[in-house]
Amino acid sequence: MAAAPRPLGAVLSASAYPLAVASAVFIIAVGLPSTDSDTYWQLAMGRWMLDHHEFLRQDIFSSTVAGAHFGVGEWLGQLAFAGSFAAAGWAGIAVLRATLVAVAAFFVVRLARRGGAPWWISLPLVIAALLVAKITWTDRPQLFTLAIFPALLEVLLSLPGGFSRRLLVLPPLFLVWTNLHGGYLLGLAILAIFATEAVLTKGRRGLPLVLTAVACVAVTFMNPAPLELAGAAREDFLNPPRFLTEFLPPDVVTPAGALFAAFVLVVIGSALLRGGSLLEAMLLAPLLYLAFTAQRQMLFFCFAATAFLGARLSGLIRAPRPFELPAPVRVPVALALVIAALASAFSAPLRPDERAYPATALETLRQDSGVLLNEYDWGGYLIFNLPERPVFIDGRYVPYLGGVLADYRALVGLRPGWRDLLDKYKVSELLLRPERPLAVALREDGWRVRSSDTAGRWIVLARP
């Protein structure tokens, strides 16, 4: 017998807490200016595809790998960001970001509330998990994974044994996800874990989930470049580029690392005291390993851990008189926060935070046309703001693995053979941080200082 639909009041009351938190998170996230260097090249790619109505399959932005084949696996995510930018400029980007972070917050709250965890246990868990995830609140397609991952967990954890209509949600979800961001591979892995656990614990009643998982795998091939995304993800996992901060291993003496460590310790400590389940072990162990590989992966372990910690901590820590807001108060508070969140969208920043970029160097760079050697971190910014000067390298990373990245590092680090590399690429101008050994050496060798930042953040040098 199908369950009777719940009245709107009951649904609102049950969702008031997640809605309130999601709204509060939206208000915070929408006020942050865009800062990430990769946002720029993602926008540039999306903008090109919008303008040309076709996939961008080869590099058009660099001087070093121009014309080389380039993966377009995240085309839909790039279009979403470019569309938001086209609609409302940088404010549109902020609203899209805040929406996705709020969606993540909504589902993380629901995960943390599983098992009836009270707010005073689930809320700190949610806040901690979102703070760990804060380093990925960057305006890139990975934000879609940030939002979809907890939603997927919520769906999978709420599945009954056997067939459920909720299973029908999964293939379309994966179809969209696979075109948004490479994080769908993690989703497939999670799905496989749930399917395996379902078969192990429920026998034949687990088969519908297995069949759904197979369907989900099938739809992920409905992508312009499915294997390229998988290859990039494999490279990130097995050989993470440690020179990028987000790919460094978790560092527990940083705030995000300390919070992540707290999650690990609480998960293990509480499991030692209370035990757990096969599903929890199968889910958290691989996610913990993934988190150990790079800081940007920490959030997945933390999000998943909230689903189990809330209930377990409730059993370990008993409050004498648990306090919950009554429904007549809860719903109006949540609605007020939703309205405030909608209103806060109008206060979204209209410009990105460019303090980390050589904004004032652009005018100088426009006056020349030779090969420019630029900082890795500034490549995306130049692609977006100075399209007439192809970059040497940028945050797309993968196209440069064939040798350009190694040459770039040898050049700016003044490694043996740097002069040959300078000639090989016919570099006529460079835009680097002044403390780079190459910049120091070339200044001594008489390269002209065409422009420099008064705060010492960048310098433009040209051949004498």
Place this chain on the structure above:
Amino acid sequence: MDRSRPSVTRAFSWSLPLFAGGIFGATSTLATVGDPDLFWHLAQGRQTITDGLARVDTFSWTVNGLPVLTDQWLGQVIWYEAYAALGWNGIIVLRALLVAAIVALIVAAALTAQRRPIVAVIAALPAIALTRYAWTERPQLMGLCCFAALILLLRLSAERPRVLMAVPALILVWANLHASFALGLAVAAIACAELWLRRPDARRLALGVVAVSVAVTLLTPSGVSIWTSASGHFLSPPRVIQEEGVPDVTQPYGFVFAFVVLAVLVTAQLSRPTALRDVALLVPVLFVSMTAARHTPFFAVASAPYLAAHGPEAVAAIAARFRVNVRLPAFVPRVPSLRIDLATAAIALAAVVGAGLFARGEPNLSVYPTGALSSLPPGPGVVNDYDWGGFLIWYAPATPVFIDGRLFPYTGDALRDYETLVSLGPTWRDVVSRRGARALLVKPGSPVAVRARDLRWPIITESASYVLFIIPNSH
């Protein structure tokens, strides 16, 4: 009294731990000597024995006369005495003995939690594997040995709290060996706090052990400042040093560490709940292990008894889900007699010492600039690579170093100037002139070496791994 059947009543035997220790200790002698920090530890040990404990630097020309840490004085003296007695083979023998002791203590702790020897050894293997990366000729190996001993003491104290009375003595020795004593003190304090809660009749003992343990840490030449080194490493690990870096699971040691953490996580999920004292021990040690690569063995050592006790249950739970019939060895062998223990100890000791004496004693200096030693100008003014500082202190005492692996004395201007120089920072020429540098002994691939070659600075000697420049216009 029947002396022929004491083994029947014995509950614990050291035979297996000693056997395992002997094997791993003897095997460790296959590794040659060559840790970059060994050489300055030896030099400090020699200085302590011949001239007394030096409280200021005498090896460098950049921080000469400034205070240095004395927190490892006893460890340095022991390493030097081993060298003085048997040359480089003495170093190998001492290292092998420490490895054997660490392995024996890990296996013994696992055996206290699991009477089936095979299971105990399997549970101890990840910890032994992870300590492999700490089998270096430095006082930190002694610190790891003390930690393994503390874990065993804490295991034994679960049933006999009076065992904790040995902790202050251990801490006293440890505090004079290596700064990792701070972790031991914290762990002991947590164990005592748990005892306080669990056993009201043992509260006086618990309080006394903590108080005396804290007090004995002051019985070192460093006094209160003994805590400076420990807190400095813990609160602000110098990430530029590889072993102080964040644990990296893409490296072999990091993979083993992750394996241990995941093994504990999965075991905790799938086995019966454990006692609060295990949680109180494992959780803080895990945090410490996550702070730096060099700390990773601590968690592995601490978790071996837990894995030994609970691991089989988790394995059985997983196997049952997969409908696999796993039959773990159920027999509990007869505990060997004391005589067998003593015989095993003698054989293990002979194997370790014998292997150490016959091992290749000469250190592996292939990564050091040995060919440059005869060309080094005496006196101050040589800028050397950080990794070679200890080597130069030992092999070129007439040429004081710019920097070496002691690190902390250099924190501040000297370290900053060194980094500016080798990475060719914008003010590198200022540093050269301000410091009065006369020569440059660095790796050929370093930016400053590449630049010096560009500038055609005279090269006195070079190889694929080093180059020695004379700095023009220097005095």
